[in-house]
Amino acid sequence: MKRILYAGTATLALAAGSAAAQDLAFEKGEGAFSWDSLENFAADHQYDGESISITGPWTGRDAELVESVIAYFEDATGATVNYSGSDSFEQDIVISTEANSAPNIAVFPQPGLLSDLVRRGAVEALDPSVGEWIGENYAAGQSWVDLATFDGPDGNPQLYAFPYKIDVKSLVWYVPEQFEEAGYEIPESYEALKELTQQMADDGVTPWCIGLGSGAATGWPATDWVEDMMLRVATPEQYDQWVTNELPFNDPVVVEAIDEYGWFLQDGYVNGGRDAAATTDFRDAPNGLFGFPPECYMHKAATFIPTFFPEGTVVGEDVDFFYFPAPEGADRPVLGGGTMFAITNDSETTRGFIDFLQTPLAHEIWAAQGGLLTPHTGISPDVFPTDSQRALNDILLNADIFRFDGSDLMPGEIGAGAFWSEMVEFTTGSKDAQAAADAIQNRWDSIN
Numbered sequence: 001m002k003r004i005l006y007a008g009t010a011t012l013a014l015a016a017g018s019a020a021a022q023d024l025a026f027e028k029g030e031g032a033f034s035w036d037s038l039e040n041f042a043a044d045h046q047y048d049g050e051s052i053s054i055t056g057p058w059t060g061r062d063a064e065l066v067e068s069v070i071a072y073f074e075d076a077t078g079a080t081v082n083y084s085g086s087d088s089f090e091q092d093i094v095i096s097t098e099a100n101s102a103p104n105i106a107v108f109p110q111p112g113l114l115s116d117l118v119r120r121g122a123v124e125a126l127d128p129s130v131g132e133w134i135g136e137n138y139a140a141g142q143s144w145v146d147l148a149t150f151d152g153p154d155g156n157p158q159l160y161a162f163p164y165k166i167d168v169k170s171l172v173w174y175v176p177e178q179f180e181e182a183g184y185e186i187p188e189s190y191e192a193l194k195e196l197t198q199q200m201a202d203d204g205v206t207p208w209c210i211g212l213g214s215g216a217a218t219g220w221p222a223t224d225w226v227e228d229m230m231l232r233v234a235t236p237e238q239y240d241q242w243v244t245n246e247l248p249f250n251d252p253v254v255v256e257a258i259d260e261y262g263w264f265l266q267d268g269y270v271n272g273g274r275d276a277a278a279t280t281d282f283r284d285a286p287n288g289l290f291g292f293p294p295e296c297y298m299h300k301a302a303t304f305i306p307t308f309f310p311e312g313t314v315v316g317e318d319v320d321f322f323y324f325p326a327p328e329g330a331d332r333p334v335l336g337g338g339t340m341f342a343i344t345n346d347s348e349t350t351r352g353f354i355d356f357l358q359t360p361l362a363h364e365i366w367a368a369q370g371g372l373l374t375p376h377t378g379i380s381p382d383v384f385p386t387d388s389q390r391a392l393n394d395i396l397l398n399a400d401i402f403r404f405d406g407s408d409l410m411p412g413e414i415g416a417g418a419f420w421s422e423m424v425e426f427t428t429g430s431k432d433a434q435a436a437a438d439a440i441q442n443r444w445d446s447i448n
């Protein structure tokens with residue numbers, strides 16, 4: 001009976017918002033979207049005349065996309081949401097919280113900054129039920145709960161954020177036609193990936209293209225390699241201890257992870273050798289996949305890399321990807337990044353928006369327009385515009401463990417400093433893994 005009452009109320013609520021229907025990206029009731037989730041949400045959340053503000057890092061097309069999602073919250077509730085994106089979000093949110101002029105919600109791309117503001121008391125804890133919901137409805141749910149849990153001003157850990165729009169880094173890009181012609185198969189395990197690498201070298205072709213060049217940020221692509229290796233040679237708990245330096249950077253398990261990255265730098269395994277890997281711009285590195293004959297057969301990079309593929313390259317046809325595999329019999333870890341919604345100025349409508357993010361529709365609207373991946377297990381897979389984007393999202397949905405980019409969680413002097421520079425030294429071969437790790441730990445000791 002209660003369910004019927006909700007459905008009836010929802011119909012009224014949605015009808016009330018029909019005047020704004022022309023502003024919605026997709027007409028309600030049509031397509032593969034989970035419209036029932038919006039109806040059920042509307043039944044319990046009416047905020048006519050109320051307004052909230054949201055600040056985040058999304059500008060340009062991304063701002064349009066998040067606003068297209070917000071439009072359904074407004075339509076369902078009668079509330080008004082003012083979103084403002086900023087290229088200097090990290091500075092702006094600190095200033096606004098210190099000036100007591102914070103928006104209701106801030107969207108953080110960096111957990112470290114969020115953690116700092118939580119400790120200062122500038123962020124409100126979410127209801128424990130939100131954490132329970134994430135644990136039950138996100139793939140690798142506990143990983144997300146842990147990621148969004150921080151020590152508050154009183155030192156007690158609580159859930160302070162809602163993860164949303166996730167990037168995947170554990171990817172290997174390749175050209176299917178080249179694999180087919182050479183008779184190579186997609187490796188199903190980390191051991192098989194190493195066997196494939198050796199097989200390619202034995203066949204007289206170069207397995208990998210690697211490029212660490214990125215101006216003042218040169219070296220960061222190597223940190224992604226090492227982080228993925230940490231998730232394959234260490235436990236998730238050791239990974240968490242590593243990013244906070246509870247596990248020293250020169251601990252044997254970290255040195256082992258660096259050495260695992262070094263395994264792929266052997267003579268004959270990387271295009272141009274170790275020196276070229278250290279200096280080639282990361283934006284140019286994947287070009288080797290598309291040469292004739294190809295300069296390499298595989299390139300490890302995150303979901304953003306197609307931006308730098310040759311013009312007209314179609315993902316899923318000209319180039320494809322596979323999951324950077326886990327060791328045989330082990331859990332499937334996924335490395336990535338993403339954003340988190342957090343409350344910086346509380347209100348009932350603000351809490352309602354966090355509830356809205358739990359609906360499948362809040363993810364489907366953006367996913368259907370491209371550029372959003374989500375671990376939400378309740379979304380309709382049919383909304384993705386291409387098979388490739390659906391397959392990318394499946395990597396998240398099939399994950400047993402998710403961990404955020406480790407260098408982004410470390411202090412800037414380490415994660416955006418010593419880690420980068422020492423990985424360049426290691427990649428060129430001027431330092432071995434132990435020496436590079438010792439140097440990073442020494443730098444960490446100096447800032448403690």
